[in-house]
Amino acid sequence: MHAFENPSPAATVMQGGLADSLFETARREPDLPQIARRLDADPGIWTTVTAAELWDEVVDLARGLVVSGLRPGNRVAVMARTRYEWTVLSYALWAVGAEVVPIYPTSSHEQVAWILQDAGCVAVVVEDEQGIMTVGSACASLPSLRHVWQLDTGALAQLVERGRAIPTTTVDSLRRIVLPDSTAVIAYTSGTTGHPKGCALTHRNLASPCDTLLAGWRHTAAPPGEQPAVLAFLPFSHVYGIMVQGLCLRGGILLGHEPDVSEETLSAALLSFRPTYLYAVPFVFEKLYKNFLRTAQRTGRGALFERAVQTAKDFAAATERQRLGTGSGPGFDLRLQHTLYEKTVYRKLRAALGGRVCGAVSGGSPLNRELALFYAGIGIVIHDGYGLTETSGGITAQPVGREKFGTVGRALPGTDIRVAEDGEILVWGPSVFQGYVNDPPSTYAAFQDGWLATGDLGRLDAEGYLAITGRKKDVIITSGGKSVAPAALEERLRVHPLIHQAVVVGDNRPCVGALITLDPDFLAHWRGAWSKGGASARDAREENELREEVRRAVAAANSTVSRSESIRVFRVLPEPFDQTNGLLTPSMKLRRDAISRRFAAEIDAMYQTSSRVPREYTPSEPSIWDDSDNVFR
Missing domain, CATH: 3.30.300.30 (ANL, C-terminal domain)
Incomplete structure (x- = not known):
């Protein structure tokens, strides 16, 4: 058994729920730009919503939820893409002590029916007519479901109007009785087999990784003196997306929403919003790199780009050796080449992301080391991390100034990690979930002597850096x-x-x-x-x-x-x-x-x-692409 433990950070003890941070920011810095919204008339122009304005919207919506009969402990499903209303709605629900059940808007009828029934949802918020049809086909088997609200028909505005008669003090009273260990989210695992399982995550579970990351990493999210800005395009239906939302609202980071993740739309949003920091999954960073390469080849600069890529990797690798104490850093010639490509290539690549990105986080699966070196070499250090639904998001991250690419970093302060003899990663810490809803056997099976068995395989080095090697079941x-x-x-x-x-x-x-x-x-x-x-x-x-x-x-x-x-x-x-x-x-x-x-x-x-390939065929020359495999047909 290999173990690595991190001391708990010195942090303020959490007294209430997730909605408290929004209330406190509105009281302390009412004019702080908290969210950026697009103008309907021109999607390329963003207007800001201050902390005070956001809190007013949240309270007004919460009053409408109260008059609709929602009570503390009620569960409300949200089946929508990453958009402004998601944030307002989730904080309004937490303000009255309700629990959020995220559902992917692309989920099938069977998946939606299962989640709504298993969670016992009393209401569901959908985005459009397709969502209404999906939920409607399952309503007969959902006796607890009382409300179906559609965002695109103005349902939230109607709720606000209905709640005008409810005093704001009612919402404040409900918010004050929410405890840190009250359930905030029932996040269903996407499930590669069988029915998804609902992970019960408390307000403390969700706040813990956010506060730890903000304490140790927030200063890397923007140049000194600037407010960090994050464009959220990961689905809020996943715990990673919820964590990004929490980081922004707990850390005073300007949050923008992009529901459409198509290449063209996302590229335009990055250019107009101009984030200072990116949160993404490896697929996004892989796609961005391939787009850079394709564009260079189309303009006849493919050879130049490939030389610049190799220089970026070499420069980042040499810098890594220097900061880890295993080398002297980039030599004169390498620094000279890097400076040249900074002027001719690298800054143009950063400009394609809005021109202000100074760092990033990758999660969901490990980021390829070569890709991490490339981005670090062009001036965007990606802090690769690791987490899962059952841990409310991140449990490891690359330490600032001690990044070791090809790993997912070290355990966050206050979180302990072990690797069992069979290679399985075990986790203990404040972000580990309460258990699976309505499934005590699975909850019991998920723990080994109080440690969460992640099902992932990995190895810890002598300094506590974790490398993910795969899934146990795969x-x-x-x-x-x-x-x-x-x-x-x-x-x-x-x-x-x-x-x-x-x-x-x-x-x-x-x-x-x-x-x-x-x-x-x-x-x-x-x-x-x-x-x-x-x-x-x-x-x-x-x-x-x-x-x-x-x-x-x-x-x-x-x-x-x-x-x-x-x-x-x-x-x-x-x-x-x-x-x-x-x-x-x-x-x-x-x-x-x-x-x-x-x-x-x-x-x-x-x-x-x-079986018909000659025996002398070597593994470096894989053998099969039949003549029948014409991919151009």
């Missing part, structure tokens, strides 16, 4: 008895510009294989590069070159593992893994069982073909 055991954690291989494959997704397979098979999907944007760019010659000749050359490029990507991933763990066969699939086909969870995690079932025939054919 470990593949080949027919030869070799255990393989797929996460690292999949992460390495996704870094390649052409590869969108990868799933490593091989349970009870003679070797490790992979199912791969291609990035549609980069594939279109790739096609554009093959514009000369006849169509048939062009297609043949393109197919051959693409085949070799994917082989090189797989070989690069194989270089990081042993021969027995390497990908020996692979197949490129014509369709992506996404939520619409049931192959991704709402939090963008792979549904491995569903993928294996959907592509069982392709997996069988992949291994049958591999």
